Amino acid sequence: MKTDDLIRALAADAAPAPAPARRVLPLFLPAILVSVVAVLTVLGARPDLPQAMVSFVPVMRHVLSLAVFATALTAALHLTRPEGRAALWPLALVAAAALGLFVWAYVTTAPEGRMLALMGKTNSICLIAIPILSALPTAALFAALRGGATTRPALSGALIGLAGGGAGAAVYALHCTESSPLFYVTWYGLAVLAVTAVSGLLGPRLLRW
Template sequence: MKTDDLISMMAAGVAPVDRRLPLRRMAQALALGSAGSLALLLLIYGLRPDLKAMLWAPLFWIKLAFPTTLAAGSLLVLRRLLRPGQRVGANWAGIAAPSLAIWLAGALVLAVAPAAERLPLLMGFTWRSCPFNIALLSLPLCAAIVWAVRAMAPTRLRLAGAVAGLLAGAVATMVYCLHCPEMGVPFWGLWYFLGMLIPAAAGLLLGPRLLRW
């Protein structure tokens, strides 16, 4: 068989690649993972009793904005990492900006607060359990995001795993806000962030094993 004939035979009937498939798969993963995380929240922790009143409080939406913007930034970075040869570049700002914003806001709150109130603002009431609660709620998201990422073509597996874990942790924190009673900005900047770092660290360690394709 001639080479041209072989190429023609192999190319016959090949359908064009759907370029929207990765986006759809990630959207499905986030939807399924978020549903699983919410189900865990309702089963284990429940909603905060005053949630309806909190929906009218601007501070609650500021609290929710921190993990939401961090999740969006993580998603932008992850999309670049899933395409071989593409640089992340300025997209790292999507992770750095909300992190720096919450740390600066927390530092400002601590600076103007009376000395006796600074430690309670930082530690809150739930510092012992908060990061681990977030990590637990991130498990369904981790599983779903790993499923989506494995179907793509990451080459920097540790970095992709870390950012995928951070994305899972950020979305889990969004869900956790529906339960968590803490309303101190310094608390969010420390304990929420540590909670998101747990799945990120797991992704860094397990990325080469879980994301290999």
């Protein structure tokens, strides 16, 4: 091998791996598309989806879910560096908005209708479907961010699960016909927290370096 060829080969071997942030989109986008196709083909879109997407109360399911995804992913990306610090206050703002919406729905719903609005008719489906739809996006985020150097793998794993859960909830909302914040703040929230808890347990194993 000539000297120039050897130098080029060594340089190629020494090239740094893509930063975790650059790997998110190529890995996450196919995963979320699979989840969207799955919910539309298996469960189907809600019949009045176009109207629901422009009505305040139903569309807030998507807004809150995507806000959870964006804020949790941003925090997780900050933790991919050893010196990184995750700002959790944006997540607190999202939680406060969800709580405010829940309280507003409670106050404006007739007392005799509150329990029905809270329990809905599909809470068991919601608790099953959201974690399933979150599995592939969450796995994609783990694959993208495991190349980082987090010093808090449990927190990083939990944030990845929170982001993946938020994405899965936004996908499930394409199907869900339960429009009351009493329902979706409660049951979407529990499903997303379940994904967060499992991912937090997996973080130390999958994000070690």
